[in-house]
Amino acid sequence: IGGFEGNAQTLRLLTRLEPKVIRADGTPAGLNLTRASLDAACKYPWTAPDAPVIHGHRTSKFGAYEDDLPVFNWLRQGAPAGRSCLEAQVMDLADDISYSVHDVEDAIVAGHFQLKWMDNPDHRARVVGYTQQWYLPHSDPAAVDAALARLEATDVWVREADGSRKAMAALKNMTSQLIGRFCLSALETTRGIYGTDPLTRYAAEMVVPEDTVTEIAVMKGLATTYVMTSVHRQPIYERQREVLSSLVQQIAAAGDRHLEPMFAADWRQADDDDTRLRVVIDQVASLTDASALALHERVVGPVPALW
Template structure:
């Protein structure tokens, strides 16, 4: 039994203000951070990730590929391993304590939660919903998957004790803030105005004035950000990740760099000849390519080696604090030896030998990268406190390059994604029409109805206390209750669509468009 408030770990304080030691019948664990991990894993938002695209849909590939759920599990596995290694190093104990702590349960919970807000169709869905949220609905925040994840755990998930978020602890909420700022205003000064903005804080070069390209909270959740970050004031800069968030972020990079390459080797997309030509040409002609001016390099972009040289130059421009040409060349050679001349040398045919080759590649690289993580007490603004060793950092950049150059930029994937973008756009339009139809107000899907009411309360409060936070794409402050209600309806539609799986989104549009005669379906729950 608690005798004094000061005995309570401030990192374990819950969003509701209650003590983490207060028992809740539904919780099985005794550790407050383990409770948080269990609450995230039990959330329906977590379960839906099995039906959300990582890069391509498993139903479209014909083979088993990662989805957002399996990705989150692998990030959690790597994050916990990193936290355990760091916590076990005696020379880091005082540093980690000074910076606010590094608990394996906290980083595991945050890793499981980090993708809860990803909408149908992965990053493509994120871009479409952001465009529609800003330009169709006038929402200053638009849409961002990380901010949506934070909104889920603090606000829209109803499986917590009070049916408002999951009532997680301070440490876990702070650890989910990969980009601990809002799009436009918080903190002051905003990190996008720093000489070298943190990763994600800069504005998109093709969209000046729109705010940070990445951020982890909407204005509606700003009080939750302040509550989660209060413990870390004086330990970290307002725009810096907590150590636990930095662990999660690093683990996300590791998992992404490895398992997507596995997937596209399995489905035959990563071809030995093209990847080998790119890496081999750059290694053979590095000095010649380095001497090309930028215009000539862009003109020759489709020729082998040129895209890799462009990556080297981008790293110098953005991450001069970390990039080293010798380490970059060593990383290219390492990836060529292990990925090109190793894994890709023999096409995947589903045999035991092929499965073991994939498993061996994955385990070797995951262990190599996890073992190379360290802590910097005073990092660059472009880095968190938790970093990969220089050699491994360069290797991750090259692995991610291979994925982007030979998978994400494929025309056939772009064709597929354009269809998904049209689907989401049509779904937003159809649901907006339904929400604004006063004759059908009492027949809205109950979940959508509840989200409209929730957002209505939030935006009415913002209009009363901080109307400048509601300035949209036009630059005008919404005037009158009708304008504020329109913003709330837009946020509710976006919240609703972001909570669907790929198949649910497609099935819902089929029903709304009248193209299906099936009345009862398990494809979506209304």
């Protein structure tokens, strides 16, 4: 039925699943946002079949399911094909910056690694390798290493955090200062090109210097190396996939029996099995970790203790 994609699900939430406004015919209008607001939330302004080919590979990211094409076409009316508006570019960069910096802080606080480990050539090579593999596949390893060195040279870099309040304060300061460093770089570069004119919708592009792009990627690479790809996390990720898959299968097989009232109503109004399956996925996608586990225990059975 077109798979699942978090960004496409966001559009679905904003325009139909989150109940705030109901049309005269009884169908939901979601939060009833403006075209500009929805366009600003559209990080990947294309459907899966129209996804662009980047470096020889078609990207798996997309911003709308086929089922949501009417509202997607409306919000993209008059917009250049495949191009995100400036507000969406700002949102995308803010997302990248916040996750890249906070994931490193969280990993250090959780005891997964210390930044002083980068003194070890093997650790450093792993970080450079994962940064390239996951985020900058066509970059020069020397450029990635140089970006890491620039970050290490800042006076806010916390080489070792011992869990004390002083160390935690230093980590918070590092996070704040790096966020400022990355944001200011993009702001000054973009303004340097476009001047002081209003920069809205399609009047400009967000310009992020290559050095800053690489530094952000290095921060992501640090978290990837010591959290995302760590051996002890893989069984947990696999169990999470099993829980979600079994939930979808069992709920779909039971009709509307296990669906919440709103989703049950959508299920009964659906015209075919594909639409009904999408309704089941809508409910599962709305769950928190805790509610997913509780529903799994009720519908399928207890989740083994590995979780």
